[in-house]
Amino acid sequence: MKIVIDGYEDLVMPEGDETLGQLLVELEKWIKDNKRVIVQIRLEGKPLSKKEKEALLQKKVSEFKVLELFTANPWQWAISSLSQMREYLPEIAMDMEKVSLLIQKGDYKKAFSLLDSCINLWNWVNENLEKIEKTFALDYTQILFKRGRLIDKIREFLELIEETNRALKNSDFLTVADILEYELAPRIREEQEIVGEIAELLKQQMN
Incomplete structure (x- = not known):
């Protein structure tokens, strides 16, 4: 396997018998030691x-040809990611309200296509929040905001996601519409404020 990091080849050489998981752990440590953070991984160009x-x-690295990693300065990446989140969250909330309206109109095909896009973007937000917590040794269980503890807000949101999934399995689409419009969308807008406060915490660390 050829490893390419920010366009440079052979900075790290893989062992033929190691797994992709073992290699990624080594690469994450190597990149962290070089005061960088991985922002994207591409395998076979994807x-x-x-x-x-x-x-x-668990697959062997010998099964693949090319692994590409793109890295960034941790501070710049985190502040940029949080800024993007603050832009995306209102869009996700608006799209969830649109999904609710489409469901009420009976246009399920458009509704669930748009909901899928919302979920993908929401997953990106969550993955990056987790990465920021890990990279900067933040403890979200200890962070207290004006509206309560961050961990409690996350727990409430996950409970609503589970409730939505149950309603979907039961084909109770009107309940799905209500949860999206009256529960999830407002909480996503609220999370925009939380993201702003996390950005302030990071700026304080920088200083």
Whole structure:
């Protein structure tokens, strides 16, 4: 396997018998030691999602040809990511309200296509929040905001996601519409404020 990091080849050489999971652990440590953070992984030229990565961790590196990593300065990446989140969250909330309206109109095909896009973007937000917590040794269980503890807000949101999934399995689409419009969308808008406060915490660390 050829490893390319920010366009440079052979900075790290893989062992032939190691797994992709073992290699990624080594690469994450090497990049962290060089005061960088991984912002994207590409395998065979395609972006590797968190779900895909988990499915491939036990495969041997010899089964693949090219692994590309793109890195950034941790502070710049985190502040940029949080800024993007603050832009995306209102869009996700608005789209969830649109999904609710489409469901009420009976246009399920458009509704669930748009909901899928919302979920993908929401997953990106959550994955990056987790990465920021890990990279900067933040403890979200200890962070207290004006509206309560961050960990409690996350727990409430996950409970609503589970409730939505149950309603979907039961084909109770009107309940799905209500949860999206009256529960999830407002909480996503609230999370925009939380993201802003996390950005302030990071800026304080920088100083």
